[in-house]
Each structure stands twice: as structure tokens, then as C-alpha cells.
Amino acid sequence: MEDGGNVSAPAPRTLSLPPFPTAAGRLGAVAPVPFVGLAAILIALIVFTPVLLAAGPSPLAVQAELEVYRTVGASSTEFDVHGIDPGIPYQSLNLSVGTGFSWSGSCPDTMLNWTYVNETNEAVVNVLSSATAVVVNATAVYDQGGTRAVYAGEIAFSIDNFGAPNEAIRYAPCPWTPSVSSTGSWAVSQGSLPLPLVNYGSGGHP
Numbered sequence: 001m002e003d004g005g006n007v008s009a010p011a012p013r014t015l016s017l018p019p020f021p022t023a024a025g026r027l028g029a030v031a032p033v034p035f036v037g038l039a040a041i042l043i044a045l046i047v048f049t050p051v052l053l054a055a056g057p058s059p060l061a062v063q064a065e066l067e068v069y070r071t072v073g074a075s076s077t078e079f080d081v082h083g084i085d086p087g088i089p090y091q092s093l094n095l096s097v098g099t100g101f102s103w104s105g106s107c108p109d110t111m112l113n114w115t116y117v118n119e120t121n122e123a124v125v126n127v128l129s130s131a132t133a134v135v136v137n138a139t140a141v142y143d144q145g146g147t148r149a150v151y152a153g154e155i156a157f158s159i160d161n162f163g164a165p166n167e168a169i170r171y172a173p174c175p176w177t178p179s180v181s182s183t184g185s186w187a188v189s190q191g192s193l194p195l196p197l198v199n200y201g202s203g204g205h206p
Helices: 023-030 033-054
Strands: 064-069 077-083 090-099 113-122 124-129 133-144 147-160 168-173 184-187 193-196
Touching (some): 064 133, 064 147, 077 090, 077 133, 090 124, 113 124
Antiparallel strands (some): 064 077, 064 193, 090 113, 133 147, 147 168, 168 184
């Protein structure tokens, strides 16, 4: 503006800079402050999750069982070996069915006619049998990251009262299958019959 004929220079502009941000403030410039803690948690999960996965599922999840499926008057009986968690595969699964004996209420000690079914890296194996008296030998081997567990069992079955409303499955464990403590009977109308296999640890059954 003019002042007695003189023109004054404009006043210099000053920059209003914020103070140097703290570490949290610098991170906050990239991500809002409420998400800083979340980011730290995610980084920790990325770092440590491979360690958790390497350990594999819990022992309960890999535990195996033999399950028997049948309907009243059916022409065949289905035997399955699978784990508690149906999504966990096993290194190997074996399901052998022996026939050609007369039911005596216990595991037979005679020569049998065997049918063998083997699978690898599968979660379940099954076989159908039309015999009314069978022995089923089942083995499931789980192996991951150095953790190995062998589940096995051998049980004899007989179909009683075939075709009648009270049709039943009688079963008797073989000597080295202590998970099934005694003989028993299961009404077919009750649905599938699950029987636990023995956990023999990292070794194998007798």
C-alpha cells in the first residue's frame, strides 16, 4: 500500500509446520491410530502361525474309529474307518474283511477268506460285505511334521434276526482290541454303530 509515496513490501509468509511426529504418529500417518494395534496383531499371527500349523491337529481330531452302517433287511453291511474330524487325511488307511466262519460269539481263530482295501492320503476308507458273519481288521496311520499315531482294531460281527424289525448287529472284539471292552449287541434301527480304535502311539499294533 502507499504510505507517503512509498510502497511497502508484503510481509513474509510463515509455514505452519506441525511438530515432528512420534513413532505412533508416523504409523498413524499411514494407518489410522485405532488400527495400529490390529496391525501389530496381524504381523504376529503371520510370524507365528506356521509354528502352530506345523504341530498339526490335536490328538482328539486325528483319533480314528470303525463305524458300521446297515438298514434292516439290507443285502450288505458297510464298514468305514475314519477320524473324528472327517476333513483330516491319514497317511494310510487299511480295512480288511474276513469271512468263511461260523459265528460262535467271539473272535474266530480259524483261517478266513480276506478282502483288503487300502488308501493313502485319504480321510475315509469303506467296504461293503454281504456276509452275515465277518471279522473286520482296521488300521489308520496319521503322520504329519514328525508326529505319528497308529490306530487299529479287529472286531467280529454277526447279523441276528435278519429282516425282522428287531434285527441287530452282535460284535466281539479280538484279543488285541481293548478299546472295545466286551461283546455286545446293537439294534440296527438305532443307526450306525461307532467303535473306537486303539491308539498304539507311533508304533503299531501287535
